[in-house]
Amino acid sequence: MNVLLLQPPQIQGSPQGVSSFSLGLAYIAATLREEGAQVSLLDCYSEKTKQSVALGEGLYRIGLSDEEITEKVKEIKPDIVGISLGFSKQFHAAVGLASLVRSVDKSVPVVAGGAHVSAAPESLNDSDFDYLVSGEGERAFSKLVRAISSGLTGDPKVAGIFYRDQQSVFSLSACQEVITDLDSLPLPAYDLLPLQKAWSGRVPYANIIATRGCPYSCNFCSIHSVMSRRLRRRSIASVISEIELLVQTYGVKEIFFEDDNVTAKIDWAKELFMKIADKKMDIEIGVRNGIRADRVDKELLELMRRAGCTRVCFAPESGSQDTLDNIVNKCMDLENVKSAVMLAKSAGLNVTCFFVIGFPGETKADIQKTIDFAKLLRKIGCDSVDINCATPYPGTALYAQCIQEGYIDNNVDYARFHTHESIISTKEFTSEEVMQLRKEAMESLVEGNSEKVLRVAGNLVRQPALMAKRKVRGFYYSHIRHSA
Ligand code: B12
Ligand code: SF4
Numbered sequence: 001m002n003v004l005l006l007q008p009p010q011i012q013g014s015p016q017g018v019s020s021f022s023l024g025l026a027y028i029a030a031t032l033r034e035e036g037a038q039v040s041l042l043d044c045y046s047e048k049t050k051q052s053v054a055l056g057e058g059l060y061r062i063g064l065s066d067e068e069i070t071e072k073v074k075e076i077k078p079d080i081v082g083i084s085l086g087f088s089k090q091f092h093a094a095v096g097l098a099s100l101v102r103s104v105d106k107s108v109p110v111v112a113g114g115a116h117v118s119a120a121p122e123s124l125n126d127s128d129f130d131y132l133v134s135g136e137g138e139r140a141f142s143k144l145v146r147a148i149s150s151g152l153t154g155d156p157k158v159a160g161i162f163y164r165d166q167q168s169v170f171s172l173s174a175c176q177e178v179i180t181d182l183d184s185l186p187l188p189a190y191d192l193l194p195l196q197k198a199w200s201g202r203v204p205y206a207n208i209i210a211t212r213g214c215p216y217s218c219n220f221c222s223i224h225s226v227m228s229r230r231l232r233r234r235s236i237a238s239v240i241s242e243i244e245l246l247v248q249t250y251g252v253k254e255i256f257f258e259d260d261n262v263t264a265k266i267d268w269a270k271e272l273f274m275k276i277a278d279k280k281m282d283i284e285i286g287v288r289n290g291i292r293a294d295r296v297d298k299e300l301l302e303l304m305r306r307a308g309c310t311r312v313c314f315a316p317e318s319g320s321q322d323t324l325d326n327i328v329n330k331c332m333d334l335e336n337v338k339s340a341v342m343l344a345k346s347a348g349l350n351v352t353c354f355f356v357i358g359f360p361g362e363t364k365a366d367i368q369k370t371i372d373f374a375k376l377l378r379k380i381g382c383d384s385v386d387i388n389c390a391t392p393y394p395g396t397a398l399y400a401q402c403i404q405e406g407y408i409d410n411n412v413d414y415a416r417f418h419t420h421e422s423i424i425s426t427k428e429f430t431s432e433e434v435m436q437l438r439k440e441a442m443e444s445l446v447e448g449n450s451e452k453v454l455r456v457a458g459n460l461v462r463q464p465a466l467m468a469k470r471k472v473r474g475f476y477y478s479h480i481r482h483s484a
Contacts, residue, residue, distance in 0.1 A: 003038070004078035011059055032145060044064040120395065360402065
């Protein structure tokens with residue numbers, strides 16, 4: 001079977017694209033190859049992040065043009081096309097891409113997968129997709145490809161697959177299954193990703209994922225419909241071998257753990273970072289997706305630093321304990337956040353904290369508590385904070401609440417589902433007020449020039465070798481290598 005995997009072009013509010021990394025598609029590709037399929041992967045966004053077309057209403061389409069994509073589809077002549085719809089805000093781009101593929105070849109089955117698909121399959125009833133894959137796609141999509149190659153139409157009888165029923169509405173074939181043995185999956189097919197383009201002007205980096213699933217139930221988080229609540233870990237040997245592959249074969253210098261909770265099992269995380277440190281690889285490590293402030297201790301943070309981690313991100317979400325307990329359901333004590341920030345700073349790490357404001361049920365006073373707490377964290381050493389607007393992603397308790405209480409309806413435009421725009425107005429606040437509060441708070445929290453000078457000077461004194469290496473690397477990749 002000849003399978004083409006597509007990452008849609010990006011539709012966004014600015015003409016500047018920042019390439020990203022289709023790790024999910026790279027996992028799917030590797031699994032299909034193991035099954036003997038011939039696989040092509042086209043990241044229609046990262047292939048051309050400098051190509052942007054104004055669509056009107058302040059929106060831009062970034063990436064390959066329809067003509068360029070059509071050309072590629074004709075050249076590859078796939079038997080099946082798989083399209084990723086990970087972010088709800090990609091909805092229009094992914095649906096448009098399915099129609100484009102259909103217009104090139106009416107007979108090719110077009111399949112979608114990703115976080116949005118898993119949480120809101122019904123939103124795709126009117127699209128040109130033939131099948132949807134809910135949850136982790138490696139096993140389910142491989143089975144679907146096998147079924148289609150053996151001539152199947154209709155219900156494939158595969159767990160996690162939605163097919164078109166007699167009314168042409170998506171129906172679930174059988175409940176999705178969680179992949180319990182993550183080591184049984186092949187390493188992602190990095191050779192199919194446009195790495196050089198993604199790295200243009202940047203230190204070569206890779207995203208990896210060592211664990212899947214999260215046992216917590218924060219009201220705004222949509223991860224469970226893909227990764228489930230069941231925390232699963234890869235073996236440390238497997239994670240190390242992936243890092244070695246990235247460093248030795250691809251020249252990667254920076255690794256981002258994109259796990260939802262890489263330190264969820266503290267002892268396992270200690271062993272992981274200790275082994276990475278022992279390997280003495282010349283890499284920097286980041287945990288930019290955030291770790292829980294109550295899942296770290298002094299020893300772990302020091303080991304992370306030794307392994308090459310320079311910055312940690314914590315996600316307290318709110319500075320109001322009441323909001324955390326009764327709205328967000330974070331199961332976190334704010335005291336843990338303060339002590340985690342201080343421990344991380346004393347371990348020599350840069351610290352960023354993420355917050356969310358504008359939840360239904362919050363008052364303006366609650367929002368102010370978050371802003372005040374963010375300021376307090378900055379005072380005790382937190383290097384930066386990011387405040388986002390509560391966004392009701394499908395599949396979340398927040399989404400269900402917003403539908404039930406009438407803050408949004410089922411026809412909501414997914415293009416607005418990015419966290420810098422509030423789309424929720426309640427009797428306590430309007431969405432405009434939330435955005436204004438966010439803007440003012442971010443302006444007051446951002447590092448001033450004098451603070452920046454002090455921080456850089458502080459870092460230079462504390463970690464002269466690291467700072468020098470960073471500067472040299474940054475200059476090399478943004479000037480010398482890029483222009484070569
Ligand atoms: C890394 C990451 C990013 C990175 C890079 C994203 C990328 N290109 O992959 C960055 C930092 C850029 C990012 C940004 C944002 N992100 Co983000 N991100 C993630 C994160 C942490 C990991 C993604 C990942 O690599 N997962 C590992 C792989 C293996 O899983 P996967 O991608 O889901 O793929 C599997 C399945 O979904 C499925 N699948 C996926 N595609 C396909 C295609 C086919 C054909 C098939 C069959 C199956 C399939 O099979 C895959 C293998 O099992 C996820 C959370 C998570 N744990 O997944 C959030 C997540 C995807 N992000 C999310 C969000 C909201 C955003 C932002 C909108 C946030 C913002 N500030 O505005 C932006 C939007 C970016 C954009 N491009 O528009 C939400 C999406 C929810 C939604 N419905 O929209 C998630 C789920 C987080 C969450 N907790 O809710 N993100
Ligand atoms: S926000 Fe983090 S801790 Fe909360 S459910 Fe999502 S992944 Fe888990």
